[in-house]
Amino acid sequence: KAGVTQTPRYLIKTRGQQVTLSCSPISGHRSVSWYQQTPGQGLQFLFEYFSETQRNKGNFPGRFSGRQFSNSRSEMNVSTLELGDSALYLCASSKTGGNNQPQHFGDGTRLSIL
């Protein structure tokens, strides 16, 4: 069974640009969550999508957005990139996203802002 797949693995952008990251969940998983990981702040929840709807949202500015497609694949977009957006972005999937379900993570996309 294939795991969670994130593309691209590495990305370099400059300030002011925008970026789109992609996540394909494990087959049969309908919940997809996104996290930002930085050395200073650790792992922080961005948002969760289930059945093409954003179900939960973390405390991030509106520059961070996402969407989910009918096949459960998800994308997240960051507009007007800032230096502080440099981070490892992780995607995780679970069957329905409810309590008491482990999330399974992809290897992440490392975004560097110059």
Add this chain to the structure above:
Amino acid sequence: SQELEQSPQSLIVQEGKNLTINCTSSKTLYGLYWYKQKYGEGLIFLMMLQKGGEEKSHEKITAKLDEKKQQSSLHITASQPSHAGIYLCGADDYGQNFVFGPGTRLSVLP
């Protein structure tokens, strides 16, 4: 919102030694998860604990959730270099989102 603390922040042990990592919650835990992360990679799910007093083991790793469901420990017996990495505890934040502790960095010296 729920906050998770982990101790120690980092740990260096000699191969073969036992070690324990702790995770403490500011609120009652309704689901506690342990993950392992190698630098720059994704998180690998280790175990999930739900009930007070619950204990689970996988190979040489044992995780426990205390009766009050506010503290969990991860114990590694006879550590090996393959155990090295960052261990994170995570919990459902009362249905709002998922929170993680800051992580414990483990190094195992051969």
